[in-house]
Amino acid sequence: MPGSETVKRTTLRSQIAEALRDEVIAGRLPAGRQFTVKEIAEQYGVSATPVREALLDLCSQGLLDVELHRGYRVREFSYADFRDMIEARTLIVEGMFRRSAERALQAATPQALASVRRRAEEAGRAALAGDLDILIGYDLRFWREMAGLVGNPYISDFLDRVRVQSWIFTVPLLRGLGDLRGRLWHGHADLVEAVACQDVVRAQRIVVAYNHHSLALIDGLTPRPDRNPTT
Structure with missing residues (x-):
């Protein structure tokens, strides 16, 4: 052929x-x-x-x-890179919801919502259990499908790229913590429910809280020149 x-x-x-x-x-x-x-x-x-x-x-x-x-x-990413990634994630998702979420969500099929809900449940369970390897896979799929519900393919691809880079920076730091149970963000299902109810304001608040959680968790794990050494 x-x-x-x-x-x-x-x-x-x-x-x-x-x-x-x-x-x-x-x-x-x-x-x-x-x-x-x-x-x-x-x-x-x-x-x-x-x-x-x-x-x-x-x-x-x-x-x-x-x-x-x-x-x-x-590639090696720095803490400054990570902060920029979080800012980019925030701007992408906020813009995605603000611009087209209500219209796109009205057109979302029950099958698409059911699929992203399954991803959310699996990601949430893995996060609560502290199973980082399983969480990463489901988390990336969850956000790809979520972006597909309320965005366009170009936005979805760009968000996926930033999220992958975020994981690359954070994974070695998180592995150093040992037991991760209860320390990882697990609000995927809450976000899906806000989206399913077309509650854009609530969905935005959840995303902002998630990004604050990410920064707070990683901030304490990252050695940086601007920190004074403890004595």
Whole structure:
């Protein structure tokens, strides 16, 4: 079939990109880690071409940096970057609700709401249990579907990118806490109910409270030059 090899390579490219993205988010490929196309190709038992394309995709998402003559490196984010991510998340979601939420929610199907509600329940359970690995997957799916209900595909993609970067910064810090039960935000279901009731004001308040929670939790875990050392 004409083009079948291209389709196969594109599929392999996306599979490798998704697998590597998961490794970066989970911290198994930590910030600053360097690697080459050959290393990843050997790891997955594939040719260099789809690996190179997958790595370039991750570079375009802001997850990797290209190092001349040295390959690729997992991007390192700072606390200042994280604060900017939170601000971006807040502005995106506030703008999304303010601009089109009521109209979009009126058109949302019961199936779409049921799906995002399931994601919310799973994410909330994982958060309460302190199961970070399970939470990350459901949380990212939840926000992708939530943005799909009240936004447009471009906004949804941009929000997903910022959320992924937020997790990359926070995961190593959160793992250092050990027992995470009761410490992670678990208001996904509350947000879904506000959205289902078309209560845009309540939904905005929940999102703002969530972002404050994120900053407060990470603020105490991040060493920064502006803090005076304890004596």
